[in-house]
Amino acid sequence: MVSSVLQWSIFMSIFSSICCLRRDYFITAEEHWWDYAPSKQNLITNDRTISDRLIQTTEYRIGSVYKKVKLKQFTDGSFRREIKPAPWMGYVGPTIKGETGDVLYVHFRNLASRPYGLHPHGVQYFKDSEGSLYMDGTSGRDKLDDTVPPGYTYTYRWSMLNTFAPTKDDENCVPVGYHPHVRSTKDIDTGVVGILLICKPGTLNPDNSRKDVDREFVLYADTVNETNSWLIDQSLNLCLNPQRCRQLFNQKNEAFITDTLMYSINGYIYGNLPDFPVYEGEKVAFYAMGLNLGLHVFGVQGQSFTFKRKRTHAVVFGIAWFQGLYMTTRNPGRWMIFCKVNYHFNRELYYRLSGMNTHCYSYCYNN
Numbered sequence: 100m101v102s103s104v105l106q107w108s109i110f111m112s113i114f115s116s117i118c119c120l121r122r123d124y125f126i127t128a129e130e131h132w133w134d135y136a137p138s139k140q141n142l143i144t145n146d147r148t149i150s151d152r153l154i155q156t157t158e159y160r161i162g163s164v165y166k167k168v169k170l171k172q173f174t175d176g177s178f179r180r181e182i183k184p185a186p187w188m189g190y191v192g193p194t195i196k197g198e199t200g201d202v203l204y205v206h207f208r209n210l211a212s213r214p215y216g217l218h219p220h221g222v223q224y225f226k227d228s229e230g231s232l233y234m235d236g237t238s239g240r241d242k243l244d245d246t247v248p249p250g251y252t253y254t255y256r257w258s259m260l261n262t263f264a265p266t267k268d269d270e271n272c273v274p275v276g277y278h279p280h281v282r283s284t285k286d287i288d289t290g291v292v293g294i295l296l297i298c299k300p301g302t303l304n305p306d307n308s309r310k311d312v313d314r315e316f317v318l319y320a321d322t323v324n325e326t327n328s329w330l331i332d333q334s335l336n337l338c339l340n341p342q343r344c345r346q347l348f349n350q351k352n353e354a355f356i357t358d359t360l361m362y363s364i365n366g367y368i369y370g371n372l373p374d375f376p377v378y379e380g381e382k383v384a385f386y387a388m389g390l391n392l393g394l395h396v397f398g399v400q401g402q403s404f405t406f407k408r409k410r411t412h413a414v415v416f417g418i419a420w421f422q423g424l425y426m427t428t429r430n431p432g433r434w435m436i437f438c439k440v441n442y443h444f445n446r447e448l449y450y451r452l453s454g455m456n457t458h459c460y461s462y463c464y465n466n
């Protein structure tokens with residue numbers, strides 16, 4: 100009897116230490132001014148013919164600063180202490196993590212000026228936690244998650260069921276994305292995006308970092324169409340001649356719209372992305388995401404990586420595409436991540452993608 104109680108309590112303590120946590124996340128949506136190129140320069144090449152159009156503000160161009168919405172993470176439900184993101188995160192929202200069997204409680208407070216929700220990919224939810232506005236025949240509580248009005252808070256419950264978990268052939272964690280689904284392309288162009296990570300049991304440390312890698316980075320490549328943002332009206336005011344810009348916008352002037360297309364990584368263009376800090380020999384995971392527009396081909400110079408546990412030198416980012424890329428850093432130096440798409444390359448769009456930098460301190464110190 101005593102021994103079976105003991106066995107049971109041992110079983111329970113092992114069970115509760117390895118399985119099925121409730122994980123709470125506290126996230127706000129807040130409006131802010133975002134600069135895609137804080138240096139105001141093309142830091143990749145000297146050819147400024149295209150980059151000036153995207154960076155410099157003129158009478159008839161907005162430049163590199165836009166009003167956007169950012170997701171911020173807080174320590175608890177008082178929403179007072181922010182968990183500050185690393186500089187390389189750019190405007191990408193917090194990474195939500197859990198292990199197979201866990202249930203995520205995502206407390207979402209909308210502090211922006213219009214409705215947003217949170218819609219996850221790759222986890223299990225019921226109708227009250229889908230975070231997606233469409234004519235699905237639901238009502239009452241099942242409708243409240245679709246859009247959260249300004250000033251309101253809603254708790255989404257997402258389960259990391261076995262049927263959504265990494266398979267034995269996967270890496271230990273599988274990234275997916277989350278974003279609002281009020282009108283998803285506009286919501287995403289407004290900046291409301293983040294990564295959600297589903298891990299095999301026993302992968303995460305108590306502080307949520309992974310036991311099996313040394314560094315984790317988010318790599319969100321997209322062609323952000325700022326004229327499609329919900330907040331374009333405020334950004335138009337930054338033109339030196341706002342009336343002229345408003346006119347071009349209303350006429351759907353092609354050149355004007357093209358100069359608001361930001362070929363960005365984590366919200367930075369032309370090498371303005373802050374370094375991904377890595378030491379030589381570290382195992383690095385990139386949670387790569389493509390969402391709205393275009394195909395992008397991930398390439399990195401001076402390093403090699405694996406994708407789906409296979410060695411490769413290039414990976415295509417599609418639309419609503421989420422994958423893990425793994426790299427053990429060799430060859431110290433500052434290296435560039437960029438888009439290899441021929442069209443982008445030839446049309447100089449390549450230069451609009453931000454530089455990545457595996458930044459090895461040992462090398463820098465030697466310098």
Ligand SMILES: *[C@@H]1O[C@H](CO)[C@@H](O)[C@H](O)[C@H]1NC(C)=O
Binds near residue numbers: 326356392
């Ligand atoms: C960008 O958004 C504007 C406004 O919604 C739209 O007219 C234009 O076609 C979009 N451009 C691209 C390349 O999607």
